[in-house]
Amino acid sequence: MINFGYTRASDVADAVSQIAADPAAKFIAGGTNLIDLMKENVARPSRLIDITHLPLNKIEETKDGGLRIGALVPNSDLAYHPLIEARYPLLASAILAGASQQLRNMASTGGNLLQRTRCFYFYDTTTPCNKREPGSGCSAIGGINRGHAILGTSEHCIATHPSDMCVALAALEARVLATGKGGERSMMFADFHRLPGDTPQIDSTLRPDEIITAIELPPKGFADNYTYLKIRDRLSYAFALVSIAVGLDIEGGTIKEARLALGGVAHKPWRDPEAEAQLNGATATRENFLRAADKILRDAHGFGHNDFKIELARRGILRALAQAARGTPQSQADKRIR
Amino acid sequence: MAQASSAARQETEKAPTPAKMNVSLQVNGVERKLTIAPWTTLLDALRIYLDLTGTKKGCDHGQCGACTVLVDGRRINSCLTLAVMKDGAQVTTIEGLAQGSTLHPIQQAFIEHDAFQCGYCTPGQICSAIGLIAEGRARTADEIRELMSGNICRCGAYPNIVAAIEQVMAGKGAEKSAEVGR
Numbered sequence: 001m002i003n004f005g006y007t008r009a010s011d012v013a014d015a016v017s018q019i020a021a022d023p024a025a026k027f028i029a030g031g032t033n034l035i036d037l038m039k040e041n042v043a044r045p046s047r048l049i050d051i052t053h054l055p056l057n058k059i060e061e062t063k064d065g066g067l068r069i070g071a072l073v074p075n076s077d078l079a080y081h082p083l084i085e086a087r088y089p090l091l092a093s094a095i096l097a098g099a100s101q102q103l104r105n106m107a108s109t110g111g112n113l114l115q116r117t118r119c120f121y122f123y124d125t126t127t128p129c130n131k132r133e134p135g136s137g138c139s140a141i142g143g144i145n146r147g148h149a150i151l152g153t154s155e156h157c158i159a160t161h162p163s164d165m166c167v168a169l170a171a172l173e174a175r176v177l178a179t180g181k182g183g184e185r186s187m188m189f190a191d192f193h194r195l196p197g198d199t200p201q202i203d204s205t206l207r208p209d210e211i212i213t214a215i216e217l218p219p220k221g222f223a224d225n226y227t228y229l230k231i232r233d234r235l236s237y238a239f240a241l242v243s244i245a246v247g248l249d250i251e252g253g254t255i256k257e258a259r260l261a262l263g264g265v266a267h268k269p270w271r272d273p274e275a276e277a278q279l280n281g282a283t284a285t286r287e288n289f290l291r292a293a294d295k296i297l298r299d300a301h302g303f304g305h306n307d308f309k310i311e312l313a314r315r316g317i318l319r320a321l322a323q324a325a326r327g328t329p330q331s332q333a334d335k336r337i338r
Numbered sequence: 339m340a341q342a343s344s345a346a347r348q349e350t351e352k353a354p355t356p357a358k359m360n361v362s363l364q365v366n367g368v369e370r371k372l373t374i375a376p377w378t379t380l381l382d383a384l385r386i387y388l389d390l391t392g393t394k395k396g397c398d399h400g401q402c403g404a405c406t407v408l409v410d411g412r413r414i415n416s417c418l419t420l421a422v423m424k425d426g427a428q429v430t431t432i433e434g435l436a437q438g439s440t441l442h443p444i445q446q447a448f449i450e451h452d453a454f455q456c457g458y459c460t461p462g463q464i465c466s467a468i469g470l471i472a473e474g475r476a477r478t479a480d481e482i483r484e485l486m487s488g489n490i491c492r493c494g495a496y497p498n499i500v501a502a503i504e505q506v507m508a509g510k511g512a513e514k515s516a517e518v519g520r
Contacts (some may be wrong), residue, residue: 005356006376006422028423035418036399047356048376060431080475100488102475103400106419107413144390172346236487333484 005047065219069112094168110212157200170269180210193268222247240264243318368436403489413469432461455493
């Protein structure tokens, strides 16, 4: 790690003024990704602004019947919170599918959104990478790209967003609350992360002077018909090759509302409004699930090593929709896929 | 990219070295005061500055779990934690588990079940297992395996590690029902 300074933020306003005054500084909360990136010399902040003492660690009910999750709530506390387990089991399942319990005990809710890709070229400072060093090129295109994206890629970057939690938050249509110099604002989850385009160094629409303060969940949690199916190279503690978050509102075999988000396939959790619209009002049958999968993957393309992900995603979507429709969500402890 | 790293190095050389900071940690019940640079990880603070070398440095990237310690009762990877961020915290390491010559039940169970070969991952496995039992989330062997997946054992002692944890969990259940009985 390079030398850096260290300060503590006394409140949210202080955090905002400290980061606005020093654009090379970074906030630190759990540190599970940032400290790793600093050890690899990929992140080189001038200073770390410790936000762990800010009062952003509560989970509260909102007036509309949803939940407001403070940005500093650790991932493990969030997954095991009684209201999350009861009303948003999709979110609990996705969190428990990611990382290890030690890391979940450290990692914060806000930091989970801001974790960076695990593309090994991004981590390897001896190779070109447009995300790390804009304009240097993408080593993954034409390189080893088995874990890389198949949707929404650009000629500049084919990295994936690594989070499991965010895939569930996308499906649940959470909102992200952030405070900056201009005050507080609320963003749709779908607008928070971005596709690489020609600026892959920018992962999200969070402004440089902003701090995430909370995530808000709308009342609808799809607690009866959901699943988080994560497919990876080993059964635990590995990033997704493909993951699928599904929430269904079903009545008498007919889907009233479908939510479907994919992880491991794009620069952001991938949702497809057209595919979801096609499922709304349809019967919960294999044929309809297959049509939805084909719709989502219509523009998917591989880069050689990751070509298999297209068929893996198709089968995963089919399996996940069936699990959600049956009300038999994937267990994150018993690894058998039913 | 060699250019980028040499540029980074020059920047580092130009930048003034940030001041060392005072940190107080309650390590295994004893207050320890340190004056350290902000980039000192909790792992390095324990091993280098406090001579508590029981906690191991494996990958140093949060992937192997050898550095697992308990901070305020929760298991974390000490290699991804800055010591300055834990000022005032209670830290428990492998050195703090035995009561005199009586081993912690998990330590004893690891011996009884031969739950290690080379032993390098063992301090992390044991601290992690204590955290797991305190969390109270694991009930089945599948759940123990899943919730211990952050601790890698390259000797492959996994079946015996799970057996050791199961034994202590079962014993704990028996103790609890005995207490209720009284």
